[in-house]
Amino acid sequence: MNTRLVKVRAADLDSEAGRKAIADAAAGIRAGGLVAFPTETVYGLGANGLDEDAVARIFVAKGRPQDNPLILHVAAPDEVRPLLKAVPARAERLMARFWPGPLTLVLPRSPLVPDVVTGGLDTVAVRLPDHPVARALIAAAGVPIAAPSANLSGRPSPTSADHVLADLGGRVEMVIDGGRTTVGVESTVLDVTTNPPAILRPGGVTREQLEEFLGAVAGPESPAPGATPGAKASAGVPAAVERPRAPGMKYTHYSPAASLMLFIGPPDLVVRTINERAAAEGREGRRVGILTVDEHLGAYQGGAATLLVSLGPADDGRAAATNLFGCLRAFDIQGVDVILAEGVDEAGIGLAVMNRLRKAATRVITVDWG
Secondary structure, eight states: OOOEEEEOOGGGTTSHHHHHHHHHHHHHHHTTOOEEEOOSSSOEEEEETTOHHHHHHHHHHHTOOTTSOOEEEOSSGGGGGGGBSOOOHHHHHHHHHHOSSSEEEEEEBOTTSOHHHHTTOSEEEEEOOSOHHHHHHHHHHTSOEEOOBSSOTTSOOOSSHHHHHHHHTTTSSEEEEOOOOSSOSOOEEEETTSSSOEEEEOOSSOHHHHHHHHSOOBOOOOOOTTOOOOSSOOTTSOTTOOSOSSTTSSSOOSOOSSEEEEEESOHHHHHHHHHHHHHHHHHTTOOEEEEEOGGGGGGOOOOTTEEEEEOSOTTOHHHHHHHHHHHHHHHHHHTOSEEEEEOOOOSTTHHHHHHHHHHHOSEEEEOOOO
């Protein structure tokens, strides 16, 4: 199929062209089509969340396992009520504090929500995105929009329309180009059915923010040092998980084409270890990519066969989150054979960045001075 690309920025929503583009996209959603659209986190691949056949097309377009649940996106807080058995007071407070924004809540579903959205679970994940184009589309469609990230399953998530087209061009009816996303990693998924609430996936709302607001918060589980994610087990999630309760809990995610080794430990030792590994890979004729931070760019000895890419300043976790997936895709574009990545500080949104790096890694290597 031909994929239609339309450019709609927030400033365009009041223009005739912007209104028409949103109306066309909303009509496509209501007709059972697939529309990729910007959110503040990453681009989503949207379908009518109440239409089983339309939602099933998401899994086909992405190559996504059907037991991997989806998030339903709404344009206003009250729109979640028909989707849920009830809205507990704790959920109400979270919505008032963090919506619109990068927080997804897992709550008991109502019979209105199709099984295909939830992977057969008795809960559903719901979110109100903090992006005017996303909310305009959902409001115009008049239905909740089921939307995972708009990429081929397992690939780095898309933070620009170009990323979406690279993966899904010819697979979806429309892509709305709303510019580059700002948060850069997916929403935090919080299970509100447990006591205390449990983080199932770290994301744009940090653990520290949730703890300040709620008190105790469980999860996410930390992987064992040196653990290597398997085909069915991502970092922090045991392979025994048969039915994931939220996106990103079971399968390999966010992976570039090249193998990625993630190095964790004292920064000076990590740099030295990566230099040694890069030299060894180079001797074997492999082109090396190094994922680092601004302060370390001058510490690497790579020659013409080494590609250095920075996440940003070492003390700026938000920049690392915004840049992460674009950096991983840059290595793909340049055709590197192996990526050697520095770990980042896991405070704040760094927890989400490291979650994505661990899931993308073929090996996680912890180094110390021994």
